[in-house]
Amino acid sequence: MKLSTKGRYSLETMVYLATCRGNCSIRAISDATGISSGYLEQLMIPLKKFGLVESERGVQGGYRIARKDITCSEVLSASEGEFTPTPCQDCKQSDACKAHQIWSMLQDSVVDYTQQVLISTLAAHLVEAEAGGGI
Numbered sequence: 001m002k003l004s005t006k007g008r009y010s011l012e013t014m015v016y017l018a019t020c021r022g023n024c025s026i027r028a029i030s031d032a033t034g035i036s037s038g039y040l041e042q043l044m045i046p047l048k049k050f051g052l053v054e055s056e057r058g059v060q061g062g063y064r065i066a067r068k069d070i071t072c073s074e075v076l077s078a079s080e081g082e083f084t085p086t087p088c089q090d091c092k093q094s095d096a097c098k099a100h101q102i103w104s105m106l107q108d109s110v111v112d113y114t115q116q117v118l119i120s121t122l123a124a125h126l127v128e129a130e131a132g133g134g135i
Contacts, residue, residue, distance in 0.1 A: 004080060010047060010079035011072060012035065014047070016032055022064060065119070068118075071116070
């Protein structure tokens, strides 16, 4: 289960948005995270579609986190899709294969953990450390 750049950057973006007061421009997010503006625009599409971010146009516009109780699992699901374990190459004994069982247990643990971790909790740790936005 390798986290892609898209998933990692989506998590970073959401944590940064959780530290912002009000709307935050793509440029501000880019400056703080080091993620290019063009790529951020692409990341926002699924995050907005899944109701995790809201946007406003205009001079005071930008993006903001949609609600306080967003989990890491929601962000990863929006950006990555479903978590899937990496099965054995060409394995024909999935029920008896110990590697399959280990990957299944690992997947369950990762999903359970990410469902418990709130983006706002991660952001609070950054703000407490005076690192808000400097992800």
